[in-house]
Amino acid sequence: MNDNNTAMIDKYRNSFLREVEDNVEQGEWVKMCMQCGVCSGSCPFGPHWEHPPQELFMMIRAGKRDAVLGTESMWMCTSCYNCVVRCPREIPITHIMHGLANYAHRLGLAPKVNPTRRFAKIFWDNISKNGRVNETSLSIKLYFMDGYSAGVKRAVEMANTGLGMFRTKRLNPLALISYKGIENPKQLQSMLKKAREIEGRRKGYPG
Amino acid sequence: MTDAVPTNETILVVGAGISGVTAALEAAECGKDVVLVEKSPSVGGRVAQLYKYFPKMCRPLCGQEINQRRMDASRRLRLYTMAEIESVTGEAGNYDVSIRIRPRYVNENCTACGACADAVEAEIKNPHNLNLNAVKAAYIPYSMSYPQRYVLDPSIIGTDDAQKAKEACQYGAIELDMEEATVEIKAGAIIWATGWNPYDAAKIQPYGYDRYDNVITSLELERMMDPSGPTGGRILRPSDNREARSIAFIQCAGSRDQNHLSHCSRICCMASLKQSTYISEKYSIDSDATTTIYYIDIRTIDRLEDFQKRVQADEKVRFIKSKVANITEDRISGDVVLHGVNTEGYQRYDNQHDLAVLAIGMEPSVRAGAVGSGIAGDKSGFIQADANNGAIFGAGCAANALDVNRAVQSATAAALRAIQVVNGVAATEAGS
Numbered sequence A: 001m002n003d004n005n006t007a008m009i010d011k012y013r014n015s016f017l018r019e020v021e022d023n024v025e026q027g028e029w030v031k032m033c034m035q036c037g038v039c040s041g042s043c044p045f046g047p048h049w050e051h052p053p054q055e056l057f058m059m060i061r062a063g064k065r066d067a068v069l070g071t072e073s074m075w076m077c078t079s080c081y082n083c084v085v086r087c088p089r090e091i092p093i094t095h096i097m098h099g100l101a102n103y104a105h106r107l108g109l110a111p112k113v114n115p116t117r118r119f120a121k122i123f124w125d126n127i128s129k130n131g132r133v134n135e136t137s138l139s140i141k142l143y144f145m146d147g148y149s150a151g152v153k154r155a156v157e158m159a160n161t162g163l164g165m166f167r168t169k170r171l172n173p174l175a176l177i178s179y180k181g182i183e184n185p186k187q188l189q190s191m192l193k194k195a196r197e198i199e200g201r202r203k204g205y206p207g
Numbered sequence B: 001m002t003d004a005v006p007t008n009e010t011i012l013v014v015g016a017g018i019s020g021v022t023a024a025l026e027a028a029e030c031g032k033d034v035v036l037v038e039k040s041p042s043v044g045g046r047v048a049q050l051y052k053y054f055p056k057m058c059r060p061l062c063g064q065e066i067n068q069r070r071m072d073a074s075r076r077l078r079l080y081t082m083a084e085i086e087s088v089t090g091e092a093g094n095y096d097v098s099i100r101i102r103p104r105y106v107n108e109n110c111t112a113c114g115a116c117a118d119a120v121e122a123e124i125k126n127p128h129n130l131n132l133n134a135v136k137a138a139y140i141p142y143s144m145s146y147p148q149r150y151v152l153d154p155s156i157i158g159t160d161d162a163q164k165a166k167e168a169c170q171y172g173a174i175e176l177d178m179e180e181a182t183v184e185i186k187a188g189a190i191i192w193a194t195g196w197n198p199y200d201a202a203k204i205q206p207y208g209y210d211r212y213d214n215v216i217t218s219l220e221l222e223r224m225m226d227p228s229g230p231t232g233g234r235i236l237r238p239s240d241n242r243e244a245r246s247i248a249f250i251q252c253a254g255s256r257d258q259n260h261l262s263h264c265s266r267i268c269c270m271a272s273l274k275q276s277t278y279i280s281e282k283y284s285i286d287s288d289a290t291t292t293i294y295y296i297d298i299r300t301i302d303r304l305e306d307f308q309k310r311v312q313a314d315e316k317v318r319f320i321k322s323k324v325a326n327i328t329e330d331r332i333s334g335d336v337v338l339h340g341v342n343t344e345g346y347q348r349y350d351n352q353h354d355l356a357v358l359a360i361g362m363e364p365s366v367r368a369g370a371v372g373s374g375i376a377g378d379k380s381g382f383i384q385a386d387a388n389n390g391a392i393f394g395a396g397c398a399a400n401a402l403d404v405n406r407a408v409q410s411a412t413a414a415a416l417r418a419i420q421v422v423n424g425v426a427a428t429e430a431g432s
């Protein structure tokens, strides 16, 4: 277990709802849920969720910390916003799903092999490095995220698409060697670092 | 009925539904002069459209008859139908009110014999039946209309039909040159009892009221159940006129929803429970007809809970704890398919029914802001009691989403407040 998680358990002993309110984006809305179920019924991924949103909200209020933070459920959210437009209490459900996923990831509790989590991480590392997405290295990282042979197989499958993108100048192989990105990526990185510090201080993350 | 000239000791009541009629009668029977103004051609309001009343399951027409007799007997009550308030000026104890009266084209000589309706050919949509069927353009709103007097629809004025109606009348009751009139009165206090309208179901996009024939509102079901209603008391699917056997109720259709009405309309749970008994009554015990009620939570207060218990004991009525996510239509059968998640156990469902009834929410028919500038209203537009309202008092569903029992209580309370104001006026005038 990482330090963040231990610190949070100490700080919020027995009140997982409080913990969510303080640390999860839009978490203060969780208490507003009246358990009507319209979000769960409206989700296009509904049948594939272990716990649909209104169940997650109830679990948060029931203090089921490990079950909530360790589930794959909120990682399923595709941001279609069906639930948000139908929620009779105007709860920003989509944002809470992403907030929960992000929080679980920070605490090191998110499921390790979850593809959404891994893609998000690859994407974030990529964009924060140059300030702009390097599509070529992003695709390659993504293809090879399950190892070398799986990557080759996927690349062969997608060869025609890749060639098409190359011909229409949507994919530049040279970007693998040098990619320019924004003018001064260092500045962006120090801004991101500062933002993290401020957030960490506010939420009480250790160091 | 009276011919007394209204003074500032008069109480004006706007809207003659159960609340307005109650407030007017209570005040008149306490010896106050009352002017009652009703927009439609008859008193009665929404309850006249109900087949039966919960909790006693009696016919509303019966209570209406009692009130009509009280009105006949009241020397101090003056009624204007087809009338609306044009303007109100002044302050508590001293209002000047202007009332605009639309022409009815039929005078007091009318005996409600119906000869004019027989003579007229044109038809109009029947507002009493929520436009589900048509009536002749010379009509009486419903069997128990008060006053018992026909109306000519303005669309036929100047046509042959109007002439035919006039010629058919043996009593000289038809006056084709009747014009709009304005009456100015004084009043000391005003009771605003303009009631409610069903929320516009078409705005609840996922339920497809505007797209699917077999999605109807609870108020439309009330009209269907009435033996003198548009379907002669049968629950017929609009798509194919087949008798509906599997009927779904969707609770909180528009209510308790920030996208629509943020308030709980309070009566819809009881209304659906009541309507489920209509279905058991229509189709005998051994038939396969079923009712399914989809709900967030069932709200029946006080002794109304006994009613809920009774319905819950009925095996033909199923309860599913779920706000339905959306409705689709089965193109071939015209059936409605309800989609959602049963929150007791989190099972998904895609349930097919013959007919879906939206337990539609109530909104005030005149919002507080439209009653007069500065009249206090809540977020939904219901009139709130407020010292700055002067002597304008909300009553019944103009003030809150209420059942008849509570609407009548609210009306009596408003009558008492109005009486106190005009008593104050009388005391000042006696002293001066």
Ligand SMILES: Cc1cc2nc3c(=O)[nH]c(=O)nc-3n(C[C@H](O)[C@H](O)[C@H](O)COP(=O)(O)OP(=O)(O)OC[C@H]3O[C@@H](n4cnc5c(N)ncnc54)[C@H](O)[C@@H]3O)c2cc1C
Pocket (backbone or CB within 6 Å): B014, B015, B016, B017, B018, B019, B020, B037, B038, B039, B040, B043, B044, B045, B046, B047, B050, B052, B053, B054, B055, B083, B084, B085, B193, B194, B195, B196, B197, B218, B219, B222, B267, B271, B274, B360, B365, B366, B395, B396, B397, B398, B402, B403, B404, B405, B407
């Ligand atoms: C489906 C359904 C079923 C129901 N069943 C029951 C039941 O079984 N038992 C029960 O207790 N309650 C029931 N109710 C609730 C009941 O309908 C209300 O409690 C009742 O109608 C309230 O009466 P009201 O006089 O306040 O309003 P209304 O009945 O709406 O009367 C208002 C009157 O004011 C008039 N008016 C409107 N605007 C103006 C204006 N600008 N100027 C002049 N006049 C105007 C209208 O024409 C009308 O005559 C049901 C409601 C629904 C939706």
